Structures are given as structure tokens and as C-alpha cells.
Amino acid sequence: MAMQLLNPWALVLGAVSVGLPIAVHLLTRPRPKRMALPTVRFLRGVIEQKRSINKLRDWLLLLLRTLAVTALAFAFARPLLGVKPLVSSDATGDATRVVIVDVSQSMTASQRGISPIERAREVAAAHLAFHPGLRASLILAGESAEMATSSATANFAALREQLASAAAQTQRTNVPAAINAAAEVLAKSPQGHRRELVIVSDFQRSNWTAADFTPLPADTQIQLESVAPTAPLENLAIVRAAVRGRVEAGGATRIELDVLNDARTPRAVQVEVTIGGQSLHGSATLPPRVRTTVPIAWTPTTAGWATGKARLLDVGDALPQDDQRPIAIEVSSAPTYVLLTRESAAPAPVSSHFVERALAPTGERVTRLDSQQIDRVALSKAALVVIDHAGKMSDSDLEWIAGMLRRGRGVLYIAAEPIDAINLASLARAAGSDWKLPVEFVPSSFARGDLFLSDWRVDAPGIALLGDSAQAAIAPLRFAGGLASRPIASGLKDDIFASFNDRSAAIVMSPCGAGNIAVLNADLARSNIISSNIFVPLIGELANRAISSRVADDACPSGQPLVASLASVAKPDKLDIVGPDDASVDLGEIVVESNQTLWRWPHSGPAGVYRVVDEEKAVVHAIATAAPAEESSLAPIDPKLLESRLAGGRTVQFNGGDDVGAKRDDTAWTWAMAGTSVFVLLELLTLLLFRN
Numbered sequence: 001m002a003m004q005l006l007n008p009w010a011l012v013l014g015a016v017s018v019g020l021p022i023a024v025h026l027l028t029r030p031r032p033k034r035m036a037l038p039t040v041r042f043l044r045g046v047i048e049q050k051r052s053i054n055k056l057r058d059w060l061l062l063l064l065r066t067l068a069v070t071a072l073a074f075a076f077a078r079p080l081l082g083v084k085p086l087v088s089s090d091a092t093g094d095a096t097r098v099v100i101v102d103v104s105q106s107m108t109a110s111q112r113g114i115s116p117i118e119r120a121r122e123v124a125a126a127h128l129a130f131h132p133g134l135r136a137s138l139i140l141a142g143e144s145a146e147m148a149t150s151s152a153t154a155n156f157a158a159l160r161e162q163l164a165s166a167a168a169q170t171q172r173t174n175v176p177a178a179i180n181a182a183a184e185v186l187a188k189s190p191q192g193h194r195r196e197l198v199i200v201s202d203f204q205r206s207n208w209t210a211a212d213f214t215p216l217p218a219d220t221q222i223q224l225e226s227v228a229p230t231a232p233l234e235n236l237a238i239v240r241a242a243v244r245g246r247v248e249a250g251g252a253t254r255i256e257l258d259v260l261n262d263a264r265t266p267r268a269v270q271v272e273v274t275i276g277g278q279s280l281h282g283s284a285t286l287p288p289r290v291r292t293t294v295p296i297a298w299t300p301t302t303a304g305w306a307t308g309k310a311r312l313l314d315v316g317d318a319l320p321q322d323d324q325r326p327i328a329i330e331v332s333s334a335p336t337y338v339l340l341t342r343e344s345a346a347p348a349p350v351s352s353h354f355v356e357r358a359l360a361p362t363g364e365r366v367t368r369l370d371s372q373q374i375d376r377v378a379l380s381k382a383a384l385v386v387i388d389h390a391g392k393m394s395d396s397d398l399e400w401i402a403g404m405l406r407r408g409r410g411v412l413y414i415a416a417e418p419i420d421a422i423n424l425a426s427l428a429r430a431a432g433s434d435w436k437l438p439v440e441f442v443p444s445s446f447a448r449g450d451l452f453l454s455d456w457r458v459d460a461p462g463i464a465l466l467g468d469s470a471q472a473a474i475a476p477l478r479f480a481g482g483l484a485s486r487p488i489a490s491g492l493k494d495d496i497f498a499s500f501n502d503r504s505a506a507i508v509m510s511p512c513g514a515g516n517i518a519v520l521n522a523d524l525a526r527s528n529i530i531s532s533n534i535f536v537p538l539i540g541e542l543a544n545r546a547i548s549s550r551v552a553d554d555a556c557p558s559g560q561p562l563v564a565s566l567a568s569v570a571k572p573d574k575l576d577i578v579g580p581d582d583a584s585v586d587l588g589e590i591v592v593e594s595n596q597t598l599w600r601w602p603h604s605g606p607a608g609v610y611r612v613v614d615e616e617k618a619v620v621h622a623i624a625t626a627a628p629a630e631e632s633s634l635a636p637i638d639p640k641l642l643e644s645r646l647a648g649g650r651t652v653q654f655n656g657g658d659d660v661g662a663k664r665d666d667t668a669w670t671w672a673m674a675g676t677s678v679f680v681l682l683e684l685l686t687l688l689l690f691r692n
Contacts, residue, residue, distance in 0.1 A: 057690040061683055068679035075672035086221040086653045087127065087196045094133040095196055096152045096189035098182040099124050099159075102201030103142045103166055104173040105631040109202070109318040111229035117168045119227040120200045127198045128159045135193075137185045138163055141178035141201075142171040143559025144603065152185055170321060170607040170627040171559035173207040183215040195220040202228040205637040206630035214648035222647070226656035228636045234263035237322035237632035238271075239291060241310040241555065245548035246383075247331050249303040255296040255327070257310050260632050261286035269294075269315060275308030275327055276300055291629075303333040305622040307609045322632045326555055326609045326624035335547055338382035340371040342391045351416060351524040352388045358539035359386070376400060383547045388414035388524075393423050395430070402430035403596060406513030407565040410546030412539075416481045416523035418443035424519070434513040438491025439505045441483040441521065449480040449526075451500040460497035460507060461518075461545060462538030473534055479506070481523025509545060514565070516546045555626035556604055564599040566590070566612060566621050572597040574615040580608035599623075 087097065101124050107117040128136055135152035138159045139145050148162045149155075178199075186195045195217050201208070203226050213222060240258035247253050255275070261267050266287055273280040273296050284294045300306055311324035337359050341352040345368050352368075360366050367378055371390035374397050379385065385401055387393075405411055413424065421441050428435040453474050456463055463470050485505040487493075498506040500521075509518040520542065522529070529535050556562055569575065577587040577599070587610065588601030599612055604625045612621040639654035 053690065057686065060686050064679045064683040064686065068676050068683070071672045071675040071679060075670075075676065085223060085655070086651065087198050087223040089126075089129060089131055091194070092133075093194060094190070094192060095131075095135070095194040096186060097127065097134060097136045097196040097198065098139060098152070098185050099127050099136060100139045100141050100145075100178050100182060100197070100199045100201075101163065101166060102173050102199075103140045103168050103171075104204070104207065105168060105170050105321055105627040106202055106204050106207075106319065106634055107168040107227075108321060109229070109233050109235065109634050111231065111233060111318070115168075116202045116227040116229070117166070121163055121166060123225050123227060124163055124198070124200045125160055128156050128163065130154075130156050135189075137182075139178055139181050140166050141173050141175070142169050143174050143177075143557070145174070145178045145181035147181060147185075151188060169559065170625075170631075172557070172628045172631050173201065173204070175207055175210045176212060179211065179213060180215050183217070186217050186220055189217075197222045198225060199223070200225045200227060202226065202634075203637050203639075203642070204631070204633070205635045206633045208637045208642065209646075211642060211646045212648055213646065213650045213652065216648075216650060218649065220650055222650050222652040224639075224642060224652065224654045226636065226639075226654065228656070233318035233634045235319045235322070235632060235634050236261055236263070236267060236269065236286070236312055236315045236317045237319065237629075238310050238312060238325040239322070239629035239632050241273075241325045241327050243298075243329055246335070246544070247300060247329055248335075249300050249331050249333055252297065252299050255280070255298050255310070255329075257282070257294040257296060257325075258291045258629075259284065259286055259294055259312070260291050260629070261288055262633050262635070264288050267315075270313040271296070271310060272313055273298070273308065273310045273327070275329070276302070276306035276331075300329075300331040303331050305329070305611070305619045306331050307611070307619075307622055307624070309609075318634065319632065321607070322627060325626050326607060328555075328609050328622040328624040330622075332383065334365060335383040335543075336381060337366045337384045337386055337543070338379050339366055339368045339386045339388065340374065340379075340390050340393075341368065341388050342371050343389050349525060350389070351414060354524055354530045354535070355386060355388050355414065355539060358536045359543060371397075374400075380404065382409070384410040384412060384543050386412045386414070386543075387423070389416055390420075390423065391417075392419050393426070395426055398423065398426045399430040400595075402427055402434075402512075403594070405431060405515040405517060406434050407596070408514035410515055410543070410548075411512075411517045412542055412546050413517065413519045414524065415441055415483050415519055415521045416525075418483070421483050431512050436491065436495070436510040436512060437488070437508060437517070437519070438493060438495045438510065439485040439487055439508060441485050441505075441519070444482075444484040444504075448482055448484075448502075451479040451482075451502060451504075451522075452477060453479075453498050453506060454501040456498035456506075461509075461541035462534045463498070464541070465537050466534070473532065476528070477532060477534070478528050479522040480526035482521040485521070507542075509542070516548070518542045518546045555607075555624040557628045558605065558607055558625045559603055562588070562599070562601040562604050562623065564601075564612075564621055564623060566597040566599060569597045569614075569620060571615070575620060576613050578611045578613055579605060580610070 101120050108115050135154050136159060137152045138148040148159055182197055189195055197216065197220050237260045238257055239260050241255060243253055243255055255273055257271055259269060266285055268285045271282045271294055280296050280298060282294050282296045284292055286292045305328060307328045309324050309326045315323055339352060339356055343350045343352040347353060356366050369375055369378060371393055401411060421443050424441050466473050495510040496505050496508055500506050506521050509516060524530055572590055572592055575590045579587055585605040588599055591598050591600055607626045609622060609624050611619050614620055639656060643652045643654055
């Protein structure tokens with residue numbers, strides 16, 4: 001522990017004063033006198049005995065007087081124990097100070113009933129006290145950096161008032177955003193002002209490894225005040241609650257709960273999911289320090305938006321806020337298909353007829369539309385758009401289909417004719433950067449025929465079901481028609497599921513925005529696959545994968561901007577946004593852009609379920625929000641990382657534990673004064689003991 005002296009001159013004076021008792025001792029030493037007494041031999045023994053006692057008394061008095069003077073000098077020197085803070089109210093001169101207070105969810109993790117956010121308010125208030133020449137700014141750091149004032153101010157009362165109302169939110173700490181906001185304030189500080197940054201946080205490792213102080217002015221003094229609990233906290237949390245792929249009414253599915261056991265020992269937990277009027281239960285034993293997926297079987301009964309929450313039962317951990325997680329899942333009815341083609345609907349051995357029967361043997365869920373005169377109302381109701389022998393399609397129709405793709409619909413394109421290359425190119429232009437196909441399809445310079453599959457993935461649609469018999473089933477297949485293809489450098493090779501012997505792509509599937517597009521590159525009517533046992537599973541799996549989301553439908557991170565597409569909304573001006581009962585926050589707005597109805601939300605609200613309802617109060621769309629998973633891991637970062645590798649060349653000091661936020665111990669001088677009194681009293685007591 002380091003020590004600083006406010007009055008070091010007092011020690012010099014004390015060193016001089018320590019010599020006074022020694023001088024007194026030397027000057028007052030008894031000097032023997034020669035006396036001629038015949039009985040001196042009898043007195044000599046008595047004198048020697050008394051001299052020994054006097055020596056002991058004198059040395060004790062010398063020691064006590066020296067200690068008393070030393071303690072008095074030490075008291076006047078005003079020692080301060082501990083490391084000298086970079087940012088202190090004792091500093092003189094003009095300064096610009098920014099105080100960042102972490103208001104993320106982890107700041108509510110309590111130890112013995114005290115949470116870090118409570119300590120943070122107290123620590124930050126000490127740095128927002130009035131001091132001559134000081135101007136300050138306050139930043140509340142969650143997902144966004146909320147500034148109390150646009151620039152540094154001397155109105156400390158206003159800053160402390162906003163600090164007093166600061167509360168932790170179900171958000172993460174966006175560390176770069178907070179540091180950048182502080183850099184803007186400090187960069188505006190007047191010439192000659194000292195620049196100071198104080199950060200009050202629990203310095204959660206999952207957030208603060210992203211710290212980078214290089215945006216700050218080079219002369220900024222950075223003081224980090226840790227309010228993390230002194231002992232490691234154990235926490236259990238549901239960090240993900242979602243389903244994968246398409247959920248249909250009456251179909252069995254499962255809700256996947258990812259549960260984090262941020263503890264040193266295994267834990268047995270009970271989970272409950274309430275959704276769509278159903279109550280579901282599960283249990284698991286969680287290994288320490290990992291996430292474990294707990295599946296909950298669920299069969300939704302009706303189509304529409306099913307909302308609810310998952311929660312852990314009776315866990316009693318450090319952070320109760322993440323013991324539950326909201327859920328919003330769209331339950332679809334049986335999928336409907338739109339088949340865009342110029343071929344006749346009459347039964348005939350043509351490609352579109354075979355595709356229609358493979359999708360729905362009875363045809364009740366397939367709507368055939370003339371690809372040259374598309375009914376967009378009927379088109380917008382389809383879960384999957386199938387394009388087969390469509391001829392040249394208009395750019396406006398392809399733009400509409402691209403918009404459906406980006407909003408989450410599926411497209412299955414049967415590329416059979418040279419004109420399909422033009423349609424696919426137009427579709428790619430309309431989709432823009434969302435288009436991710438790994439190949440570009442182009443017309444072939446020769447007639448394509450007698451092609452066979454030379455390479456395929458074991459998980460390819462249709463083939464995955466064949467298992468060990470795949471080779472025998474695929475070998476007799478011959479294909480004709482279709483397009484040549486050339487790879488795109490930015491594409492993913494894994495999105496090519498099968499290739500022909502001429503190295504052209506046979507089956508391709510990739511995401512496009514929120515939807516998926518699949519391309520089957522062949523003229524089915526001229527290929528023998530339609531008579532094989534692979535054809536129906538192939539078309540069925542292509543359709544299912546195209547209409548299924550590749551990403552689990554978990555809650556959106558609270559505080560982040562959101563844009564949700566509201567497909568098939570007839571009257572966007574009649575929509576309302578409804579939040580949880582206790583949510584008094586901005587809920588965003590409904591806008592119409594490029595013939596799309598969107599729900600724009602600059603900053604999503606606290607954890608909960610938010611709904612868009614129509615004029616009849618029916619739910620059109622729902623979104624669940626929750627804190628990101630990293631907020632549930634409470635382990636703090638190693639302070640040495642912040643003071644060295646992450647410091648960016650700036651001067652950084654980390655204060656943690658019991659010393660956080662407090663001035664260094666300045667009570668040592670009082671103990672020195674008390675010691676002076678004790679030594680004087682001991683001197684008097686010594687004189688009394690040796691008075692004879």
C-alpha cells in the first residue's frame with residue numbers, strides 16, 4: 001500500500017525535534033562527585049544499585065520522548081495511505097471530467113442485498129461534486145450512451161439529480177458507444193483543461209473485452225471504479241428460448257431453452273414454459289460454467305402468434321431478472337403454395353404438373369397463377385412461390401417476389417429454359433445485397449442432355465432420406481435442360497447441394513434476407529427423375545427448407561434498433577403497437593416504404609412481449625425482447641487487461657474491492673496524535689514508577 005504526505009516538511013522538523021530529548025538526556029546525566037568518606041566502601045554498593053535503576057529510567061524516558069516527538073511530527077505530515085487516484089477532488093486547476101455509469105442488467109446482481117448499481121450511484125456522486133474550475137458530464141451506458149447534457153457543465157446539481165434516478169436496464173453495455181460519447185465531450189474541453197474520465201461499472205468480462213480507449217484524447221486520465229461484488233457470484237439464467245424452422249398448428253415441435261449455469265458446481269433445475277394457454281414443464285442437470293439446451297415438447301393448437309415466457313423455478317441465484325425469458329412464436333397453418341407458370345393447368349406430362357402433384361397430391365394447397373398476369377394479392381398469401389416454365393417475367397413482378405423473399409417467404413425456382421437465366425439475374429438485382437447464391441446461372445452454349453449427378457452432399461434434399469442406398473438410387477438418374485453456372489467468389493460452396501458431371505450446379509439453396517431461395521437446375525419433363533422414388537421427397541424437402549427459417553426465433557436484444565416487416569397487412573393506418581402492461585416506453589412507429597409495411601423501432605423496449613394489433617385487436621405481429629445472453633455471465637475482467645493491452649496507450653488506473661470510489665485513508669494522522677498522547681502518558685507513568 002502506497003503512502004503520500006500532505007506536509008512532508010513536518011518530518012524534517014520532526015527529525016530535528018527528535019534530537020531534543022537526546023540532548024536533554026545527555027545534559028541531565030548525573031555526574032559522580034568525589035567524596036572522601038571512610039565508609040565509602042559501604043556506600044559504593046548502594047550507589048551502583050541506584051545507578052542501574054536510574055539508567056533504566058533514563059533510557060525509557062528517552063525512548064518515550066523520542067517516540068512522542070516522532071508521532072507528533074508524523075501527525076503534522078498528514079499521511080494518506082493507498083494508491084494516489086488519477087482523478088481526485090484534491091487536484092487543483094481547471095478540468096473537464098466525464099463520468100460513465102454502467103446501467104446494464106448485470107449491475108442488479110446482488111450480494112447480501114446490495115447491488116452494484118446502488119454502489120455505483122454513490123461512487124459516481126462523489127466524482128460529481130463541486131470543485132473550483134471543474135466541469136463535468138454524466139453518461140449512462142446501456143445499449144446506447146445516454147448523455148445527461150450535450151457538453152460538460154458546472155451544474156452539478158442537475159447531474160446528481162439524473163444520477164439519482166439512474167436504474168439498471170435489461171440491456172448490455174455497449175462499451176464502444178460509451179467511450180466514443182466520452183471522447184466527443186473531452187475533445188471539446190478548453191485548451192489547458194485537464195481531461196479526466198471516470199468509469200463506474202462491474203466490468204463484466206463479456207462486455208469489457210471490447211473496450212478500446214484510443215478514441216479518447218491522448219492526455220486523458222482514466223480511472224476505473226469497480227463496484228463488482230468482492231466474492232464471485234453464482235448465477236443461473238435462461239439465455240435463449242426459441243424454436244427452429246417453421247411451426248405449424250397441430251404439428252409437434254419443441255421449444256429449445258438454453259440455460260446457463262454460471263456456477264462452480266452442477267445444478268438440477270426445473271423449467272416451466274407458459275405459451276398459448278398451455279403450461280409445459282421440463283427438467284435438467286446443468287454442468288458448471290456451460291450452456292445446456294433443455295428441449296420442451298410442444299404441439300400448438302391454433303395458428304397465429306403464440307406468446308408467453310419460460311422461467312426457472314426456485315433457483316435463488318444472484319440475478320433473478322434472467323431467470324425468465326419472454327417468447328413470441330408465429331404458428332402457421334398448413335403451408336400454401338403459388339405456382340407461377342405459363343403451362344396449362346390441364347393434366348399433362350409437363351414439368352409444372354409433376355411439381356404440383358409432388359407439393360400436394362390432391363392440389364388443394366396449390367394455387368396456379370399465370371406468370372404473365374400475376375395476382376399479387378393471391379401471391380402474397382403463399383408461404384412458398386414456385387416458378388416453373390414461367391417465360392420472361394416482368395421486372396416489377398420479380399421486384400415484388402424479391403421483396404417477399406427479404407420478408408421471409410420462400411422461393412423454389414425450376415431453372416429449365418435459357419430465359420430463366422434472365423429472370424434469375426433480374427431477381428438478383430432486385431434483391432440487392434441480400435442475394436447470396438454461390439453461383440450465377442447463364443444460358444448454355446450447347447444443348448444440355450444426358451447429365452448425371454457427379455457430386456452431392458449427404459444432407460441434400462431428397463438424398464438425405466436414402467441413407468446407404470443413395471448411390472444406387474442416384475446412378476440411373478439422367479437430366480436434360482437447365483442452365484450452365486459459374487461460381488461467385490463471395491458465395492458459400494456449402495450452399496451447392498449437388499452438381500452435374502459438367503460441373504454446373506444442380507441443386508442450390510441459400511438465404512435471401514429473412515427468406516430462402518432454392519434452385520433446381522433441370523427441365524423435369526425431359527429428365528427421368530420424375531419417375532424415380534427420389535422426386536417427391538426432393539420437391540417436398542426443397543419446399544420445406546425454403547419456407548423454414550434458418551435462424552432460431554429467439555428474443556431480440558433489448559435496446560437495439562429493430563425493423564419488422566408486416567406482410568399481408570391491408571390497412572396499415574389501422575394498426576396499433578401494444579407493449580406489456582408495465583412498459584411506458586416509446587414503441588416505435590408503423591411506416592410504409594416501397595410498398596412494404598414496416599414496424600420501425602429505434603430502441604427496443606425492456607424485456608417483454610410487444611404486439612402489433614389491427615382494428616379488431618387481432619395480433620398481426622409480435623416481438624419478444626430480452627437482455628443479451630452475455631449479460632448473464634457475471635465474471636469480471638482481469639484489471640491488468642484494462643490497464644495494459646486495452647488501454648490504447650492511455651493512463652489507466654483500476655480501483656476495485658473495498659477501496660472503490662473512496663478517498664485514500666487519511667485517518668493515519670489521528671492515530672499518530674493518539675500515539676503522541678499515549679507516549680506522553682507512559683512517560684509520566686515511568687516518572688511515577690521511578691520517583692524513589
